[in-house]
């Protein structure tokens with residue numbers, strides 16, 4: 200333990216460690232809000248130039264010209280959440296019971312001041328039709344804003360995105 | 372004769388149900404959605420006999436292009452030969468039956484089976500196999516072996532259909548009045564061509580395929596199933612499907628049906644309203660259409676795109692195309708993509724964007740339809756009341772000037788047409 | 801300044817042509833006295849060079865003739881000493 204304790208005295212390493220902690224805390228919170236259908240708090244995480252993208256199939260080029268499972272800008276995110284809030288979105292009425300585990304969190308890069316982070320997840324979704332297991336990789340674009348992070352991008356690469364998928368009406 | 376209360380399907384001597392007792396004019400028996408034997412019968416009498424949509428010519432635009440698709444439970448390769456023609460082959464090696472193609476799409480003029488290396492032209496002929504002395508050398512058995520070809524392949528407006536029956540009605544006869552609706556779609560392209568090149572979403576659905584086929588032109592459900600999204604977007608679509616709507620439901624014959632929304636759009640008289648916009652917001656498109664169609668453009672832009680279900684598996688819903696792939700009595704896959712119109716780049720991206728929002732597993736419209744299909748499938752497994760009611764609008768149906776049966780916007784005229792054709796196929800010789 | 805020699809067709813860069821059935825790297829090779837196409841079967845590492853005249857010949861091969869070469873027993877998986 201002493202060796203690693205020493206490492207934390209190294210300023211750049213400490214900075215990296217702190218950044219990673221902040222990213223992790225953000226990701227865990229985002230996951231919890233989505234699991235618990237806290238639509239208002241989840242919506243507040245997003246920036247105005249948000250992009251929430253769940254691709255289908257293997258082709259990740261020109262998403263605006265290809266069918267995606269979800270390809271929401273900020274206004275489409277609002278619409279999606281507004282539909283959920285009506286309580287009459289049948290595919291989420293009742294809402295799915297959800298818990299996801301997020302791991303392998305890494306800061307993979309930086310782009311115009313945004314932090315790019317990636318993680319793997321497994322989510323269990325329970326509905327009357329049964330328990331659905333979802334898994335994949337998430338790539339986040341996180342924007343420092345004061346002491347906080349906001350989410351400018353979330354890309355969810357489902358492991359089975361090239362296969363037929365069941366209904367995916369919760370916030371993945 | 373009604374089915375007795377035992378929930379048992381009446382069985383003919385040949386061990387097939389008596390479909391006349393399960394499908395009446397204004398009701399159908401639940402067992403047609405749940406009975407595995409009936410599903411097997413449908414494969415033989417519908418899916419492996421009639422014309423089934425397999426893909427669009429634009430999906431195999433270049434020689435050597437191929438995609439994997441299906442007819443019923445059959446895995447089918449759709450390939451563009453060097454002769455320029457579209458070929459449909461069953462994806463099964465003539466040696467020991469391995470799948471020959473694994474990729475969903477690619478470009479290859481020949482296919483080599485990964486199991487023992489037998490090699491085929493993309494038109495089906497066997498070119499050869501490794502170590503041919505084991506077969507007595509070259510040219511001994513190649514001619515008698517090939518990939519099985521779907522015996523009949525035909526296209527209409529680039530929509531490719533295959534029939535596993537060597538003979539029967541041709542595609543023109545099968546499409547009948549529904550052909551015009553595909554014409555209507557193609558006419559919305561300034562170049563007169565539809566393309567399906569945006570890729571497909573595939574949505575696994577635990578419901579019988581017929582619940583989907585019936586729902587496609589059910590004008591009764593939108594206000595209820597889609598009320599949530601209509602209310603948050605202020606969409607005028609709900610009003611098109613109400614008792615006050617001038618829209619009609621039309622049975623097009625041969626199991627095809629449509630919701631004809633043109634009477635409503637004509638009343639409004641606004642070009643592009645069908646697309647939820649105005650002509651001045653898509654000026655390049657409007658100009659291209661006026662250049663292509665002259666004075667007729669106005670009417671085309673007002674009337675918009677069709678909403679037509681083509682028996683048994685193709686559904687054009689204005690700017691989307693859906694395909695129903697049956698898997699079993701209780702499961703199917705919905706494929707969906709955005710219509711793309713040649714010469715209309717201004718519209719194409721918007722059509723993708725709107726479609727991505729609406730359809731597929733997370734679609735703000737289709738996820739709710741699918742929730743209904745899946746609950747419906749569980750409901751029809753209950754013992755009583757054994758029947759699904761189809762009488763809505765029966766008393767107010769009439770025959771239009773084309774000799775076709777029409778009902779109100781929310782009437783079940785389309786479903787009754789579907790069942791009539793279904794019965795003729797299931798009971799026919 | 802860009803000269804024709806800087807164009808991708810002369811730069812020695814190439815690409816991979818792959819399908820589920822085969823995977824071949826292709827590049828214009830400039831190490832010999834004249835340019836030639838270097839093809840590498842990425843599944844086995846086997847390499848072949850094709851000069852301009854050989855390529856022209858392939859372009860002019862009738863489809864049926866080319867197809868015969870695809871017979872696995874024609875050359876690659878052939879029994880016996882022959």
Ligand code: FES
Pocket residue numbers: 464465466467468469484485486487488489
């Ligand atoms: S099964 Fe295809 S080559 Fe043997």
Ligand SMILES: [Fe+2]
Pocket residue numbers: 592593596597736740
């Ligand atoms: Fe619907």
